[in-house]
Amino acid sequence: xxxxxxxxxxxxxxxxxxxxxxxxSLIAAIMILIFRRNPNIRETFSIGAGLVKxxxxxxxxxxxxxGKVVQLDILEFLPGxxxxxSVDAFGLFFxxxxxxxxxxxxxxxxxxxxxxxxHAQTRYFFSFAIAMSSAVGVAFSGNLFTLFIFYEILTxxxxxxxxxxxSEEAMSAGRKYLAYLLTAGVFLLFSIATVYYYTGTTDFSFxxxxxxxxxxxxxxxxxxxxxxxxxxxxxxxxxxxxxPTAMIAPTPVSALLHAVAVVKAGVFTAVRIILYVYGxxxxxxxxxxxxxxxxxxxxxxxxxxxxxxxxxxKLRLAYSTVSQLSYIVLGALLLTSSGMIGGIFHIASHAFxxxxxxxxxxxxxxxSGLKNVSELxxxxxxxxxxxxSFAIATLTMIGLPPGAGFISKWYLALGTIExxxxxxxxxxxxxxxxxxxxxxPIVYKAFFEEPNPSNMDGVKEASPFVYIxxxxxxxxxxxxxxxxxxxxxxxKLALGV
Amino acid sequence: xxxxLSNHLPILLIVSGLIGAFLTPLIGLxxxxxxxxxxxxxxxxxxxISIILFYQAIQVGRISYWLGGWEPPWGIEYAIDILNSFILxxxxxxxxxxxxxxxxxxxKEVPEKEVQLYTLYILLCTGMLGIIIxxxxxxxxxxxxxxxxxxxxLVAVGDRNSLVASFNYMIMGTVSACFILLGxxxxxxxxxxxxxxxxxxxxPPLYGRxxxxxxxxxxxxxxxIKTALFPLHTWLPDAYTHSPSAIxxxxxGTFTKVGIYVLIRLIYSIFGLEYFLRNVDIFVFISWVxxxxxxxxxxxxxxxxxxxxxxxxxxxxxxxxxxxxxSLANNFALAGSLLHIFxxxxxxxxxxxxxGALIYSKGIKRVSQLEGMGNVMPLxxxxxxxxALSMIGIPPTIGFxxxxxxxxxxxxxxxxxxxxxxxxxxxxxxxxxWKVFEKVFFGENKWKxxxxxxxxxMLLPTMALAILSLLGGFFAPVLIxxxxxxxxxxxxxxx
Numbered sequence: 001x002x003x004x005x006x007x008x009x010x011x012x013x014x015x016x017x018x019x020x021x022x023x024x025s026l027i028a029a030i031m032i033l034i035f036r037r038n039p040n041i042r043e044t045f046s047i048g049a050g051l052v053k054x055x056x057x058x059x060x061x062x063x064x065x066x067g068k069v070v071q072l073d074i075l076e077f078l079p080g081x082x083x084x085x086s087v088d089a090f091g092l093f094f095x096x097x098x099x100x101x102x103x104x105x106x107x108x109x110x111x112x113x114x115x116x117x118x119h120a121q122t123r124y125f126f127s128f129a130i131a132m133s134s135a136v137g138v139a140f141s142g143n144l145f146t147l148f149i150f151y152e153i154l155t156x157x158x159x160x161x162x163x164x165x166x167s168e169e170a171m172s173a174g175r176k177y178l179a180y181l182l183t184a185g186v187f188l189l190f191s192i193a194t195v196y197y198y199t200g201t202t203d204f205s206f207x208x209x210x211x212x213x214x215x216x217x218x219x220x221x222x223x224x225x226x227x228x229x230x231x232x233x234x235x236x237x238x239x240x241x242x243x244p245t246a247m248i249a250p251t252p253v254s255a256l257l258h259a260v261a262v263v264k265a266g267v268f269t270a271v272r273i274i275l276y277v278y279g280x281x282x283x284x285x286x287x288x289x290x291x292x293x294x295x296x297x298x299x300x301x302x303x304x305x306x307x308x309x310x311x312x313x314k315l316r317l318a319y320s321t322v323s324q325l326s327y328i329v330l331g332a333l334l335l336t337s338s339g340m341i342g343g344i345f346h347i348a349s350h351a352f353x354x355x356x357x358x359x360x361x362x363x364x365x366x367x368s369g370l371k372n373v374s375e376l377x378x379x380x381x382x383x384x385x386x387x388x389s390f391a392i393a394t395l396t397m398i399g400l401p402p403g404a405g406f407i408s409k410w411y412l413a414l415g416t417i418e419x420x421x422x423x424x425x426x427x428x429x430x431x432x433x434x435x436x437x438x439x440x441p442i443v444y445k446a447f448f449e450e451p452n453p454s455n456m457d458g459v460k461e462a463s464p465f466v467y468i469x470x471x472x473x474x475x476x477x478x479x480x481x482x483x484x485x486x487x488x489x490x491x492k493l494a495l496g497v
Numbered sequence: 498x499x500x501x502l503s504n505h506l507p508i509l510l511i512v513s514g515l516i517g518a519f520l521t522p523l524i525g526l527x528x529x530x531x532x533x534x535x536x537x538x539x540x541x542x543x544x545x546i547s548i549i550l551f552y553q554a555i556q557v558g559r560i561s562y563w564l565g566g567w568e569p570p571w572g573i574e575y576a577i578d579i580l581n582s583f584i585l586x587x588x589x590x591x592x593x594x595x596x597x598x599x600x601x602x603x604x605k606e607v608p609e610k611e612v613q614l615y616t617l618y619i620l621l622c623t624g625m626l627g628i629i630i631x632x633x634x635x636x637x638x639x640x641x642x643x644x645x646x647x648x649x650x651l652v653a654v655g656d657r658n659s660l661v662a663s664f665n666y667m668i669m670g671t672v673s674a675c676f677i678l679l680g681x682x683x684x685x686x687x688x689x690x691x692x693x694x695x696x697x698x699x700x701p702p703l704y705g706r707x708x709x710x711x712x713x714x715x716x717x718x719x720x721x722i723k724t725a726l727f728p729l730h731t732w733l734p735d736a737y738t739h740s741p742s743a744i745x746x747x748x749x750g751t752f753t754k755v756g757i758y759v760l761i762r763l764i765y766s767i768f769g770l771e772y773f774l775r776n777v778d779i780f781v782f783i784s785w786v787x788x789x790x791x792x793x794x795x796x797x798x799x800x801x802x803x804x805x806x807x808x809x810x811x812x813x814x815x816x817x818x819x820x821x822x823x824s825l826a827n828n829f830a831l832a833g834s835l836l837h838i839f840x841x842x843x844x845x846x847x848x849x850x851x852x853g854a855l856i857y858s859k860g861i862k863r864v865s866q867l868e869g870m871g872n873v874m875p876l877x878x879x880x881x882x883x884x885a886l887s888m889i890g891i892p893p894t895i896g897f898x899x900x901x902x903x904x905x906x907x908x909x910x911x912x913x914x915x916x917x918x919x920x921x922x923x924x925x926x927x928x929x930x931w932k933v934f935e936k937v938f939f940g941e942n943k944w945k946x947x948x949x950x951x952x953x954x955m956l957l958p959t960m961a962l963a964i965l966s967l968l969g970g971f972f973a974p975v976l977i978x979x980x981x982x983x984x985x986x987x988x989x990x991x992x
Contacts, residue, residue: 077974078905153891153892153893160939163935166940166941182924182927186921187920189901189920190904190916193901193904193916194908196905197905
């Protein structure tokens with residue numbers, strides 16, 4: 001374990017940049033409300049904020065790449081407990097991915113919402129902006145306390161998006177969503193309060209903050225469980241069922257929030273807790289890592305099995321997300337450098353792949369009104385751009401080159417070997433086969449089966465706002481495969497390798 | 498002249514109110530409409546005086562004002578320290594904002610009664626400020642009676658059922674006053690003094706005496722009725738439901754808080770923490786009762802359809818939080834309680850104002866009728882949203898800050914049951930407010946277009962309180978530092 005050292009004494013720069021990145025979309029949210037009567041100006045603010053936010057996030061790259069940490073203390077709440085931003089390589093990794101994809105999602109949302117002439121678009125874009133603000137807030141939080149604040153705002157701000165349809169079904173989905181996520185928040189809050197009580201701080205530090213603080217070992221284990229229940233956003237089975245239910249939301253929401261921002265916030269938090277609160281040594285010494293790795297492996301396999309049995313395309317994608325999210329946590333739990341790199345890398349590769357798939361599902365729905373896999377025969381000929389992008393993204397999901405997912409799975413596999421956990425390697429293999437089993441038939445159906453005239457007559461690509469973003473994100477996932485250096489570099493920096 | 502006045506600020510706070518109340522009928526003779534402006538003016542003066550006193554208390558630590566120059570313990574002393582000057586600010590803020598809000602709201606709900614209403618209103622506010630500022634237990638009792646009598650009358654002018662509610666309130670209130678008076682009598686009998694500072698000096702040698710214990714028990718029971726601490730809350734739901742909305746808003750934000758203040762004063766200043774640690778461990782009892790109240794209030798609130806009644810039960814639950822924080826008796830929990838006194842005043846008064854706004858503009862009293870109100874009255878409902886989120890404890894609101902502190906206090910004391918109660922009840926709180934959210938923001942709009950916001954004089958105070966509770970989380974750290982100045986004197990060991 002010699003390689004994981006000297007991360008804690010990184011050089012820090014004090015700067016308001018992280019706060020700016022968070023505030024940008026809050027300002028946009030206010031402007032969206034003000035210009036609610038003029039949709040074009042309103043959407044300009046959404047796009048503008050996306051670009052500005054991404055620019056701000058990018059401006060921190062050079063410093064981070066040199067191994068520095070950008071910090072900002074805002075407010076000391078109690079001694080040792082402050083609202084604090086601290087951007088390290090891991091935070092930047094997540095912040096970069098989600099703010100980059102936000103730009104595409106905004107464009108896509110505009111196309112999607114206008115094509116369907118959806119109601120309450122102001123509320124939609126307003127909530128979306130707040131949600132993005134808090135997702136980046138989660139990424140840039142310097143301690144558990146700050147992270148919790150954004151984590152809760154994320155829950156509340158995505159609720160209006162889930163119940164957007166306002167039907168009885170949507171409302172009950174919303175209730176389930178809140179019941180799961182607010183309860184999780186309560187568990188997280190409990191854990192944070194306990195950590196603060198024992199350590200007098202909640203600041204993240206790569207070696208962990210709980211070690212050697214006199215916390216009883218049983219409490220450490222209990223706390224780990226409550227922490228992981230707190231990460232219900234990561235959709236571990238059996239706490240996953242809010243995610244498929246939330247698929248009732250408009251597709252762009254499912255795409256960005258329930259494939260990238262919200263669920264990744266859960267995974268991100270889980271990894272922060274494993275590596276930055278408990279730390280590698282403590283995870284090893286308490287023997288928590290391997291049992292929990294088996295637990296998430298269960299999620300990986302069962303999530304894929306659930307996905308196999310879904311006919312509704314969005315639900316299939318949702319269960320696939322459940323499964324793929326646990327890859328990331330599995331990577332962190334391997335506690336070997338390759339495993340952790342693979343896990344962190346998978347945040348980006350899954351994000352690009354899954355968002356494309358959701359965009360495609362939405363594109364199909366906008367163009368044809370179809371929601372089920374069984375109805376998609378021959379759609380590839382009617383909507384070539386969408387379905388080719390779909391096929392590319394599928395490669396990422398399965399982990400085949402030239403998809404970005406190949407790289408993360410490669411590192412994950414290496415990690416299992418380094419950790420001497422061949423069973424887990426086997427899990428990865430099985431899961432890849434399952435991924436292929438539920439994705440490839442869709443591609444096959446789309447391109448090689450005869451179209452059913454009753455479904456397919458007059459179907460063509462929807463507005464360019466819809467198909468261009470999905471093409472770009474698909475290409476993005478291939479680019480990451482060919483040029484993984486940037487993401488790999490960040491992942492390595494995060495681990496101090 | 499100015500300097501002269503500034504030396505007499507403590508008494509001016511009370512005198513301005515008494516004169517103000519006395520003059521109200523005369524002003525009503527000129528024009529009835531002027532009464533509400535007059536009440537706003539008087540409460541504004543009291544608000545400014547409170548702010549100055551708070552500032553001075555932070556600077557000096559303790560201000561002692563002798564009425565008529567009589568030296569305590571012979572004369573009456575107004576003793577202002579950080580604790581009560583802070584409560585002064587909280588109460589006078591609420592009094593002022595409700596006075597502004599009440600002009601239109603009371604006119605609509607209780608027409609033609611301005612003169613009587615505002616005379617009582619000023620008396621009620623002044624009585625409460627008197628309870629807070631005084632350093633003399635008997636003087637405290639006098640002010641308690643002044644404000645209680647005014648409150649009974651104000652509750653009685655509400656809707657058809659308000660007479661019964663007021664009568665119930667009066668019976669309970671009178672019982673409580675008897676308890677308090679008896680308790681004060683016992684303390685006087687044993688020590689021969691009524692001055693609080695003097696009492697705290699004279700009590701320690703008498704700690705073991707049963708008479709002291711009886712006096713304390715009487716006082717705590719009496720105050721628990723005043724603060725509507727479960728299970729002595731029975732007067733509260735009816736009183737809040739049936740009184741005019743502005744009065745519910747005022748009472749929910751101030752009167753129960755004043756009772757809580759006296760409880761804190763009694764436990765931490767007059768008796769001192771040591772008494773409870775050495776002699777009677779009453780904290781265990783209070784904390785269990787408070788926890789039961791937290792859960793009971795929240796569950797009852799879920800079951801209500803009447804909007805104001807739901808808020809009333811929510812108050813019982815939230816008061817439980819404050820009492821729990823007091824009885825955990827450590828720095829985190831006590832700071833959390835003090836912050837929650839402030840936060841809950843802001844939120845609950847704001848929410849009752851929203852309830853009043855609904856009655857004002859649409860005559861709506863039931864949650865089930867609220868469908869689509871988010872489109873009709875967007876700003877009022879935004880205020881409701883913020884207040885309710887703060888009540889649930891969603892960051893960055895003040896409700897989050899105070900609940901987090903109480904939670905830390907519970908963790909520190911190692912009382913895991915209370916940790917669970919605090920966390921679980923915020924979920925229950927989410928349930929009853931979310932019931933309303935669903936109707937308001939996602940329900941079918943039955944009102945179609947052409948809805949109207951409430952008048953500006955009602956909207957502004959409502960929005961102001963909402964914004965304060967939203968940003969409250971950000972100035973919470975400053976307040977915590979201020980509380981620490983006071984707490985370092987009453988809790989041994991410090992932070």
